[in-house]
Amino acid sequence: MQPNLGFLLGSIVKIVLVLAWVYGLLQVMGSASKWVRIAGIVAAFGIVQLAISIKIGNQPILNNFDTGLLFQGATMAMVALGLNLIYGFNGQFSLGQYGFYGLGAYAAAYATYKWTNEKTASALLVLLLFVILAGAVIIGLRRFLKRFTALPVLSAFTLYLIGVIIAGAVAVVAGNALASVVNPLFGTKEAPGILASNAALQAAFVVAVICAGAFAAVVSFLFGLPVLTLGSDYFGIATLGFTIVVNTLLVNSDTILPFPEMKGGRGMIGIPKVTTWFWAFLFLLIVIIVMRNMIYSSTGRATMSVREDETAAKAMGIDIAGNKLLAFVVGSLFAGLAGGVYAHYIGFLSPDTFGFLPGFNPLIIIVFGGLGSMTGTIAASFGWLFFLEGLLRVLLGQMGTEAPTWRFVLYPIALLLLMLLRPQGLLGKIEWGFLRAPVVKPRATTATAAK
Amino acid sequence: MSNDVPILEIQGLTKFFGGLRAVNDFSMAIRRSELVGLIGPNGAGKTTVFNLITGLYKASGGEISFLGASLAGMEPFEITQLGIGRTFQNIRLFPDLTVLDNVRIAYHPHAGYGFFDSILRTSRYTAKERELTEQAQDFLAIFKLERFQDEIAKNLPYGEQRRVEIARALAANPRLLLLDEPAAGMNPNEIMNLMELIDFIRKRFDLTILLIEHQMRVVMGICERITVMDFGEVIARGTPKEIQSNERVIEAYLGKGAGHAA
Numbered sequence: 001m002q003p004n005l006g007f008l009l010g011s012i013v014k015i016v017l018v019l020a021w022v023y024g025l026l027q028v029m030g031s032a033s034k035w036v037r038i039a040g041i042v043a044a045f046g047i048v049q050l051a052i053s054i055k056i057g058n059q060p061i062l063n064n065f066d067t068g069l070l071f072q073g074a075t076m077a078m079v080a081l082g083l084n085l086i087y088g089f090n091g092q093f094s095l096g097q098y099g100f101y102g103l104g105a106y107a108a109a110y111a112t113y114k115w116t117n118e119k120t121a122s123a124l125l126v127l128l129l130f131v132i133l134a135g136a137v138i139i140g141l142r143r144f145l146k147r148f149t150a151l152p153v154l155s156a157f158t159l160y161l162i163g164v165i166i167a168g169a170v171a172v173v174a175g176n177a178l179a180s181v182v183n184p185l186f187g188t189k190e191a192p193g194i195l196a197s198n199a200a201l202q203a204a205f206v207v208a209v210i211c212a213g214a215f216a217a218v219v220s221f222l223f224g225l226p227v228l229t230l231g232s233d234y235f236g237i238a239t240l241g242f243t244i245v246v247n248t249l250l251v252n253s254d255t256i257l258p259f260p261e262m263k264g265g266r267g268m269i270g271i272p273k274v275t276t277w278f279w280a281f282l283f284l285l286i287v288i289i290v291m292r293n294m295i296y297s298s299t300g301r302a303t304m305s306v307r308e309d310e311t312a313a314k315a316m317g318i319d320i321a322g323n324k325l326l327a328f329v330v331g332s333l334f335a336g337l338a339g340g341v342y343a344h345y346i347g348f349l350s351p352d353t354f355g356f357l358p359g360f361n362p363l364i365i366i367v368f369g370g371l372g373s374m375t376g377t378i379a380a381s382f383g384w385l386f387f388l389e390g391l392l393r394v395l396l397g398q399m400g401t402e403a404p405t406w407r408f409v410l411y412p413i414a415l416l417l418l419m420l421l422r423p424q425g426l427l428g429k430i431e432w433g434f435l436r437a438p439v440v441k442p443r444a445t446t447a448t449a450a451k
Numbered sequence: 452m453s454n455d456v457p458i459l460e461i462q463g464l465t466k467f468f469g470g471l472r473a474v475n476d477f478s479m480a481i482r483r484s485e486l487v488g489l490i491g492p493n494g495a496g497k498t499t500v501f502n503l504i505t506g507l508y509k510a511s512g513g514e515i516s517f518l519g520a521s522l523a524g525m526e527p528f529e530i531t532q533l534g535i536g537r538t539f540q541n542i543r544l545f546p547d548l549t550v551l552d553n554v555r556i557a558y559h560p561h562a563g564y565g566f567f568d569s570i571l572r573t574s575r576y577t578a579k580e581r582e583l584t585e586q587a588q589d590f591l592a593i594f595k596l597e598r599f600q601d602e603i604a605k606n607l608p609y610g611e612q613r614r615v616e617i618a619r620a621l622a623a624n625p626r627l628l629l630l631d632e633p634a635a636g637m638n639p640n641e642i643m644n645l646m647e648l649i650d651f652i653r654k655r656f657d658l659t660i661l662l663i664e665h666q667m668r669v670v671m672g673i674c675e676r677i678t679v680m681d682f683g684e685v686i687a688r689g690t691p692k693e694i695q696s697n698e699r700v701i702e703a704y705l706g707k708g709a710g711h712a713a
Contacts, residue, residue, distance in 0.1 A: 149524045149526070149529070150524030290570055293569055293570050293571075293572055294566070294569060294570060297564075297566075297568075297569030297576065297580070298555070298556075298558065298559045298562035298569070298580070298583070299559075299566050299569055301548070301552055301555055301556050301559065302556060302559045304545070304548060304552075305545050305556045308545035308547060309543050309544075309545055311507065311539075311543060312539065312544070312545065313545075314505075314506075314507065314526075314527035314528055314531070315505060315507075315527065315531055315536070315537050315539075315543075315620075316528075316531065316559070316619065317528045317531035317532045317557070317559065317560040317623050318556070318559055318560070319526070321526075326566065440551060440584055440588075440600065440601070
C-alpha cells in the first residue's frame with residue numbers, strides 16, 4: 001500500500017503547530033506585562049483543552065492518538081529538562097534518568113491504586129510521611145555534618161542511609177496507623193464517604209505526584225552522594241547500573257518486593273486515569289519555571305561553572321560536590337514528577353517502559369535539541385514524539401506490518417546527520433522568550449569601590 | 452595584625468606522587484602585603500606547591516597555615532572562602548560563559564541568597580542579584596573590561612583573558628593571591644601591562660601576592676623577596692639582587708660551570 005500523502009502533510013502540519021504552540025507559550029510567559037502572561041498561559045492551556053474536548057461530528061479535533069502524544073510530550077519534556085540540568089548544564093553524563101522516572105511512576109501509581117481499588121489511604125500516607133521524614137533527616141544531617149571537615153563520603157553516606165531507613169520504618173508504622181483512622185472516611189459502597197469522591201481522588205493524585213517527585217529526589221540524593229564523586233564516565237556507567245537495578249526491581253516487584261499489586265513484569269493495571277490536560281500542563285509549567293529560575297541565579301551559574309571547569313570552580317569557592325548533588329536531585333525530582341503524571345495518564349505501567357533502551361530517549365532528545373538549551377529540550381520532546389510516533393510509525397505502518405521497525409534505522413541516521421551538520425543540537429544555545437537570559441544592561445560605571 | 456605575623460606559613464611541606472618526591476620539606480612564610488616570587492626550573496614543583504596550598508592536592512606531610520589557622524583537611528572551596536585566590540598557569544576561565552558570568556560566579560559563596568530564593572524569585576533574590584551584578588560590573592570597570600561583559604570568555608584575546616582571570620580571582624575577595632605564571636605566552640607589551648596591573652591590584656585591594664614566574668623581567672622587576680626551588684626543594688631565598696648572584700640558582704638554571712654566563 002502506498003503511503004498516504006494527506007496523512008504525511010497532516011503530520012507535518014501537526015509538528016509545526018505543536019512547535020508553534022511551544023514558541024507561543026514561551027513568548028507569552030516571557031512578556032513584561034503580568035496580565036499578558038496570565039492571559040497567554042490560560043490561552044495556551046485553553047487552545048489545547050478545546051482541541052481535546054470540542055467534537056466535530058463524532059471525532060474530537062485532536063484525536064485520542066494525538067492527545068496521547070501531547071501528554072507524552074509534556075512528560076518527556078519534564079524528564080528531559082531534568083536530564084539537561086544534570087548533563088547539559090552540570091556536565092554529569094547520566095543514564096539514570098529513566099530509573100527515577102520509573103520510581104516516580106510506580107510510587108505515585110501505587111498510592112492511588114490503593115486509594116481507588118482498596119479504599120485505603122495507607123500507601124499515600126506512608127509515601128507522604130516517608131518523603132517528609134526522609135527530607136527532614138537529610139536536611140538535618142547535612143547541617144550537622146557541615147561541622148566536620150574531611151569526613152569521608154562513605155561515612156556520611158552510611159549515616160544518611162541509616163537515617164533514611166529509620167525514616168522509612170517510622171513512616172510505614174505511622175502511615176498505617178494513621179490510615180486506620182482515616183480510612184472510615186471512604187465510607188461503604190452503599191454510603192460513600194468524603195474520601196470516595198472524585199475531588200478527593202484528584203487531591204490524592206496531586207499529593208501522590210508531588211510525593212513521587214520527592215521520593216525520586218530522596219533516592220537520587222542517597223545514590224548521588226557517593227556516586228557523584230566518580231569522574232564523568234564512571235558516573236555514567238554507575239547511573240546506567242541504577243536504571244538496570246530499578247528495572248529489575250520493577251520486573252520482580254511481586255516476587256522479591258512486597259508489592260503484588262504492581263504485578264511485576266506483567267505490568268501494573270488499574271491505575272486511576274486522573275491526569276487531565278490541566279494537570280499535565282500545570283506540572284510542565286512548574287518544571288519550566290523552576291528550571292529557568294534555577295539556571296538564571298547564582299546557583300545556576302555555579303552549576304554551569306562545574307560543567308565548564310571543575311578545577312577553576314573549586315578555586316572560585318564553589319562546593320562542587322554539593323552543587324553536583326543539587327543538580328542531580330532537582331533533575332531526578334523532575335523525572336519523578338513526570339513519572340507520576342505519566343502513570344495517571346496512561347493507566348497502565350510496564351517495567352519495559354523504564355528499561356535500559358528507552359532510557360536513552362531523553363538523552364537523544366537533549367542532544368537533538370541542544371545541550372544546555374531549555375527551549376531545545378522542550379521543543380525536541382514534543383517534536384520528537386510527533387515525528388517518531390506520530391508520523392514515522394503510522395506512515396511506515398501503512399507500508400507494511402513490519403515496516404515500522406525501519407524508524408529505528410531512520411532516526412539514528414537523522415541523529416547522525418544532525419551530529420555531523422550541527423553538533424551543538426538543533427537549537428544550540430538559543431532560548432525563546434521566557435527562557436532567555438535576563439538582559440544585563442551595560443551601565444555607565446564609575447569605578448567606585450566594589451569592596 | 453602586625454606586619455611581622457605571617458599571613459601564610461608553610462612548614463616542612465612534602466608531596467609524593469607514587470615514588471616521586473615532587474615537593475620535599477618545603478618551608479616559607481609570607482608576611483602581610485608582601486609580593487613574593489617563587490621561581491625555579493621546569494618541574495621544580497612550584498605549581499605543586501600552589502595546588503597544595505589551595506587544597507587541590509593533599510599533602511603527604513607538613514603543615515600549611517593561613518592567618519594562623521591550619522588548612523589541613525580542608526576542601527579547596529573552603530580554602531578559597533577563607534581568602535586564598537589563585538589563577539592558573541594555562542588560563543582556566545569558564546570558556547562558554549560570558550565575561551560577566553565568569554566574574555559573577557566568584558560571588559557565589561557570598562551571593563546573599565539561597566536556592567529557594569532563586570526558585571521563588573523572592574525580593575531578596577531580586578535585590579541581591581542586582582547588587583551582585585552591579586558589583587561585578589564595577590569590578591570589570593576597574594579592570595577596563597566592561598566592554599567585554601557580554602562576550603563569551605573564550606573569544607577574548609589572550610591578554611584580556613588573563614585580565615579576566617585575575618579579575619575573577621579578585622572578585623572572590625582574597626587576602627592572598629597566588630598567580631601561576633601570569634606572563635606566560637605574553638608579548639613584551641602585554642607583560643608591561645601585566646606588571647602595571649599587578650602593582651595596581653596590590654595597592655588597590657591591599658593584597659599579599661605569591662607569584663610563580665619564568666619571565667625574569669617580571670620577577671626581578673616587582674618581587675620583594677624570591678624563593679627558588681629545584682627538584683622540590685628550596686635552594687635559595689633572598690632579595691632579587693641576592694638571587695641574581697646566587698651560585699646555586701645560576702647552576703640550577705644554566706648548569707654547572709656557567710656561573711659567569713648569567
